Amino acid sequence: MTITIRNLTKTFGEKDTASTVLDDVSFSVESGEIFAVVGPSGAGKSTLARCINLLEQPTSGEVIVNGDSLTQLTSDGLRQARRRIGTVFQSSSLLSRRTAAANVALPLEYLGATKAATKARVAELLERVGLGDKADLYPHQLSGGQRQRVGIARALALKPSVLLSDEATSGLDHAATDSYLSLLAELRTELDLAVVFITHEMETIVKIADRVGRLDHGTLIEQGDLVDIALDAQSALGAQLRSPGRATVAAQNTVAVSVTYASPVVPADWISRLSAELSTPIAILGANVKSVNGVAVGDITVGVAADRAADFARSAKSLGLEPQSEPSTTLTKVSA
Ligand SMILES: Nc1ncnc2c1ncn2[C@@H]1O[C@H](COP(=O)(O)OP(=O)(O)O)[C@@H](O)[C@H]1O
Ligand SMILES: [Mg+2]
Known part of the structure; x- marks a missing residue:
């Protein structure tokens, strides 16, 4: 299982107002692997996320999951294909008038799953993210970290093979960030997920990424194995990874x-x-x-x-x- 982003370009507007937000972005993520996309605010990260999960139609290029090009699909196929990609957004993307359980149930309801099947699946998911006892609480009764765990549970409801995380730890404190990251790392192994982890926080990628790409002004400037980049004296991203105050990557073993x-x-x-x-x-x-x-x-x-x-x-x-x-x-x- 692999997700491949091939020559993805996204332009907003037309003619003299046209602005290219993503320019020829290409990368691949294997199942069981965490690929981090890091870049400053405005770099195009969220646009990339929305193109990957097909909330946004790329101007050109392809999103290929398990060999199928999702960008070629018509609306019926698209609805099916979207299920292969689960997304966790930045905090507060939960519906405030629904309980944790009802939020996780949402994708299953859209799919038309039976009440009994939905109930069982939701219970299993909430249990897995450590919130079995919080099912009936509303988002405002949960901490930021707990809300993001509900977000993960919801993203996994339809058993996707790709998990996309866009700034999911932004605004979380240290402990909540670490617990989100370790849950993500566990789940990618357990469920063999290909994870695309998007963030502007350099210190989180050091903790979780296998490979990393740096997005700047819509271009994926450099990408590679996290350790290789951190050891590369010529790499701008490597310098950021090594900079003082950041956790440092060490050698194997x-x-x-x-x-x-x-x-x-x-x-x-x-x-x-x-x-x-x-x-x-x-x-x-x-x-x-x-x-x-x-x-x-x-x-x-x-x-x-x-x-x-x-x-x-x-x-x-x-x-x-x-x-x-x-x-x-x-x-x-x-x-x-
Ligand atoms: N729907 C849109 N129409 C026009 N410009 C957009 C749209 N969405 C995003 N942009 C522009 O694309 C650029 C990248 O935005 P975004 O993908 O949100 O970056 P990031 O997530 O890295 O902060 C910004 O300059 C933003 O204004
Ligand atoms: Mg963003």
Whole structure:
């Protein structure tokens, strides 16, 4: 299963008022893969999303799912074809006068599913996104993160093979964003979805994308494997991925661990000491450390071999450093 966007162009207006919002955009996403499209506001991301799910007719080019060109279809076929692509939009796209369950039921009702079948499917979907007990609540009674989970459940109602997410984490706090991202990552594996993840937030793609493309003024300037781009000294997107304050991508089989200076007596050479003690390389991935009255404060993110992370955490603690969280495997590709 693959979704292919081929030479997609979208022009609004005519003659002297014509403006080309998407210009010859091409990419493919395999099932089980997450392709992120990143770009600034106005780059054409939402137009791309609406062309992919066929809410908007592309001016030229094709959207091909499982070998079928959806852009060639007439209205009857189109209605069928749309079911293969589920979309999660930016927050608040739920109907406010419908409960969570009734929102998820919407696509099934349009399809003419029986009441019993709809009820069973909705319950199963809400359960899967962790909202089994929130079925009868209205959107305003849910948090932003919960609303986006309802959005995912609704997008999956008709068992699509492609999931499209357009700015779905915009406006969510850190915790809600992370929980949305991990749900998405789980579901793509579970359901073998091809995911097109559209965002302007650079830090989210580092956490979730397998491959990434940068859209600027309607053109997909560069695209490739996330790790390759992050390691590419020539890539503008790579520079953004590496820039300070952003989570950093590390090499294979390496996990990122953040540690905080939790004692005034952490030895200055603690990294080389631990590296020697554990006989394993320790790479600095990012640091935010300053001196306060001669004492180092702040945190450092290091990359260590996945199978040494627990030892590293233990030894770091003994030197006065506090590991902040479980080693993050979401930043890196750890082979199973
Ligand atoms: N229906 C439309 N008619 C004319 N221009 C549009 C239309 N939809 C979007 N645009 C223009 O296309 C450009 C890209 O918009 P959009 O796809 O929403 O970007 P993004 O989602 O990356 O912020 C903007 O300049 C916007 O004004
Ligand atoms: Mg947009």
